Amino acid sequence: MPKKGTFRASRRNVLKGVGMATIGASLPPVGSAMAQSAPAASAAPKGPKLLEMDGKAKLAVLGDRPLVAETQAELMDDDVTPTAKLFVRNNGGVPDITGDPKAWKIKIDGEVNTPLEISVGEMMSRFPSVTYQLTLECGGNGRSFFSPEARGNQWTNGGVGCPQWTGIRLADVLKAAGLKPSAAFTGHYGADPTLAGETDKPTISRGMPIAKAMDEHTLIAFKLNGQDMPLIHGAPARLVVPGWAGSLSTKWLKRIWVRDKEHDGPGMGGFSYRVPKKPIVPGSKGDEKDTAILEAMPVRSVITFPADGTKLTSRKLDLRGQAWSGEGDIKSVDISTDYGVTWKTAKVNAPANKFAWQRFTASVDLPSPGYYEVWAKATDAKGVTQPFTAANWNPQGYGANPINRIRVLVES
Numbered sequence: 001m002p003k004k005g006t007f008r009a010s011r012r013n014v015l016k017g018v019g020m021a022t023i024g025a026s027l028p029p030v031g032s033a034m035a036q037s038a039p040a041a042s043a044a045p046k047g048p049k050l051l052e053m054d055g056k057a058k059l060a061v062l063g064d065r066p067l068v069a070e071t072q073a074e075l076m077d078d079d080v081t082p083t084a085k086l087f088v089r090n091n092g093g094v095p096d097i098t099g100d101p102k103a104w105k106i107k108i109d110g111e112v113n114t115p116l117e118i119s120v121g122e123m124m125s126r127f128p129s130v131t132y133q134l135t136l137e138c139g140g141n142g143r144s145f146f147s148p149e150a151r152g153n154q155w156t157n158g159g160v161g162c163p164q165w166t167g168i169r170l171a172d173v174l175k176a177a178g179l180k181p182s183a184a185f186t187g188h189y190g191a192d193p194t195l196a197g198e199t200d201k202p203t204i205s206r207g208m209p210i211a212k213a214m215d216e217h218t219l220i221a222f223k224l225n226g227q228d229m230p231l232i233h234g235a236p237a238r239l240v241v242p243g244w245a246g247s248l249s250t251k252w253l254k255r256i257w258v259r260d261k262e263h264d265g266p267g268m269g270g271f272s273y274r275v276p277k278k279p280i281v282p283g284s285k286g287d288e289k290d291t292a293i294l295e296a297m298p299v300r301s302v303i304t305f306p307a308d309g310t311k312l313t314s315r316k317l318d319l320r321g322q323a324w325s326g327e328g329d330i331k332s333v334d335i336s337t338d339y340g341v342t343w344k345t346a347k348v349n350a351p352a353n354k355f356a357w358q359r360f361t362a363s364v365d366l367p368s369p370g371y372y373e374v375w376a377k378a379t380d381a382k383g384v385t386q387p388f389t390a391a392n393w394n395p396q397g398y399g400a401n402p403i404n405r406i407r408v409l410v411e412s
């Protein structure tokens with residue numbers, strides 16, 4: 001193990017107050033907008049507030065009401081994301097759901113021949129059960145890297161996870177209801193109350209084109225990592241729409257309205273989940289009419305070992321991370337330890353299935369003791385790669401996927 005302590009915001013290092021410890025502790029996160037624009041703060045930064053919830057790891061809390069918590073990069077080191085480490089993103093409250101989960105009913109209506117009201121139990125017995133490892137990523141993941149700051153939760157890279165989901169294909173239920181030729185789009189409704197406690201208003205209601213709804217990897221899931229779905233992740237049933245903005249993956253699912261046009265629920269209007277069709281000046285207002293719906297999430301890589309700020313006792317570093325793209329598989333990941341002057345190709349594992357993230361590993365030799373940044377850059381099967389900085393600024397801050405950077409200090 002080359003790892004020996006860290007030199008970022010640990011209390012001991014802050015108190016020591018000298019040398020690299022201080023520099024590491026006072027630096028903003030690498031790659032953040034702050035890192036690019038602000039001088040290093042002199043005061044010791046407070047670490048993030050950590051989640052305290054039964055069954056969950058100490059994730060970084062980005063918001064309390066509604067609860068939003070992201071997974072620290074070093075907690076994304078499992079091939080399959082354990083339930084405890086999966087990020088949480090609520091827009092409202094958590095519904096009070098009691099009784100037999102199998103009796104929970106979902107309504108399918110709108111542009112269908114036979115509207116259905118079907119229970120979880122019936123779905124389980126009528127349709128084949130499928131299990132896939134699928135990446136779920138919040139549309140705002142990476143938002144903190146934008147400069148100037150874009151409004152919303154300041155995600156770094158941790159609004160993502162890739163656990164195993166078990167359920168049925170949404171396509172099977174839609175086929176059972178019989179899509180009319182006019183069926184063009186879905187509209188999703190969950191049972192969560194608003195923050196004000198209203199139960200008759202959706203907190204968020206997004207939808208997708210029918211083709212994505214019919215994709216064999218789009219699921220109504222009942223289980224997470226082989227266990228009954230935890231309430232916080234959408235029990236008894238939730239959608240999992242892999243690769244696309246996480247807001248489509250409706251938790252506590254109670255209705256799918258099949259529409260003959262683009263859905264218009266909360267989360268579909270204004271700049272919500274929309275990005276400019278042509279680049280706009282960072283910080284400007286933009287024009288809602290000139291936007292397109294955010295669909296697939298962009299290519300991204302995250303170094304999960306070592307942690308940012310690690311002190312190394314060896315110049316040989318065996319690093320690893322995860323890479324994924326909402327568009328499909330990862331073709332390559334490249335690593336640089338000299339600020340992008342030279343790059344080395346990492347080994348990339350095959351995905352468990354389509355829409356699963358992929359493990360990369362690399363062994364790099366750092367030429368001398370001292371301070372280094374390790375950069376990772378993924379390229380997907382379409383040949384799309386990560387930019388060096390958060391590109392395509394937009395008012396709501398979607399799609400920031402700059403190359404991933406960690407800092408290490410070689411001590412000997």
Ligand SMILES: Nc1nc2c(c(=O)[nH]1)N[C@H]1C(S)=C(S)[C@@H](COP(=O)(O)O)O[C@H]1N2
Pocket residue numbers: 086087088089090091092136137138139189190191192203204232233234245246247248249250251252253
């Ligand atoms: N009913 C409902 N479904 C929801 C949400 C919500 O607030 N209410 N949040 C969405 C968003 S924005 C994301 S990113 C994912 C997060 O899923 P998780 O909390 O299980 O990680 O759930 C989506 N499904």
Ligand SMILES: [Mo]
Pocket residue numbers: 089137138139140245246247
């Ligand atoms: Mo999200």
